[in-house]
Amino acid sequence: MKLAQIMFAFVLCLAGCGGEPARLSIGPTTSVMETRVSVRSVVVGDISLPEYANASEVVRETEGGLIETVPDLIWADIPEDAMANAVVRHLSDITNVPVARAPWPLSSFPDAELTIRAERMLLRADGQLHLTGQFAIRRDDGSWAERIRGFNLTVPVLGPGLPDLAQAHAEAWRQLSEQIAGQL
Numbered sequence: 001m002k003l004a005q006i007m008f009a010f011v012l013c014l015a016g017c018g019g020e021p022a023r024l025s026i027g028p029t030t031s032v033m034e035t036r037v038s039v040r041s042v043v044v045g046d047i048s049l050p051e052y053a054n055a056s057e058v059v060r061e062t063e064g065g066l067i068e069t070v071p072d073l074i075w076a077d078i079p080e081d082a083m084a085n086a087v088v089r090h091l092s093d094i095t096n097v098p099v100a101r102a103p104w105p106l107s108s109f110p111d112a113e114l115t116i117r118a119e120r121m122l123l124r125a126d127g128q129l130h131l132t133g134q135f136a137i138r139r140d141d142g143s144w145a146e147r148i149r150g151f152n153l154t155v156p157v158l159g160p161g162l163p164d165l166a167q168a169h170a171e172a173w174r175q176l177s178e179q180i181a182g183q184l
Contacts, residue, residue, distance in 0.1 A: 024058055024162055025076035028086065029170040031177065033094050037184035039111035039139065041098045042091060046115045047084045053121040054079050058165070060123040067122065073162070079121075083173055087116070090177030095184060112184060113138045116176075121169075129155045129168040135180055147183055151176055 052059050056078070057069040075082070084101055091114075092099040104110050118133035131153045138146050153175050157168045 019072075021072045021074045022162070023074055023076040024166055026082050026086070026166045026169045026173075028089060029167075029174045031090050031094050031174050033178050033181065034096070035094060035181050035184075037095045037097060037181065039095075039097060039184050041106070041108070041110040042095070042112045042114055042184065043100060043102050043104045043110040044084055044088050044091070044114050044116075045102045046117075047080050047087070048117045049080050049083070049121055050119065053118065061125045063125045065125075082169075083116075083118075086170065086173040087114075087177050087180070090174055091181055091184075094177065094181040111139060111141075114180065121172075123157065123165060123168075127157050129157060129165075129172055131155070131172040131176065135176075135183075137180070137183055149179070149183055151179055 052067050056074045058073045058075060059067050059069050062068055077085075088099050088101055098106070098110075100106070100110075102113075115136045115138070116133065117135070118131060120130055120132045123129050132151065134148055134150050136146065136148045153172050155168045155172045155175070157164050
């Protein structure tokens with residue numbers, strides 16, 4: 001019995017030594033942009049990020065161009081989900097129309113469907129967050145049915161702290177949302 005208690009205490013000590021990695025949360029930002037759009041509702045469908053950008057580990061580019069994980073740091077939310085929620089919030093505020101993630105929660109169908117495909121979302125070695133890719137807006141009615149536009153955003157990380165990195169992501173997602181709103 002005594003040996004079992006000692007082993008249990010030893011396992012507890014080992015479990016406490018590793019510790020949980022810190023979780024980096026991306027807080028909301030506010031857009032001052034307001035625009036009238038030609039749609040009455042938007043569903044945010046698929047958002048796709050590169051594998052390294054959608055992993056739970058926070059990554060950065062090294063001076064040699066390699067992608068490495070930031071030690072003992074993970075995202076507080078799945079990056080695709082965090083980005084989707086930010087885009088929904090921004091588009092809703094900017095356009096003042098109902099915007100929701102798929103599946104569409106209302107009984108009527110949405111006027112437009114948004115898809116975002118990011119080819120790069122990475123903190124570069126120069127201290128800039130780089131977000132590039134394409135977004136597509138599909139509409140079943142109207143004079144234009146489909147639009148595909150590219151985006152290429154670079155946002156400076158304004159300080160050395162982790163909140164600065166989170167703020168740069170929030171800023172990039174706000175800027176992308178403003179570009180998308182201009183195409184609705």
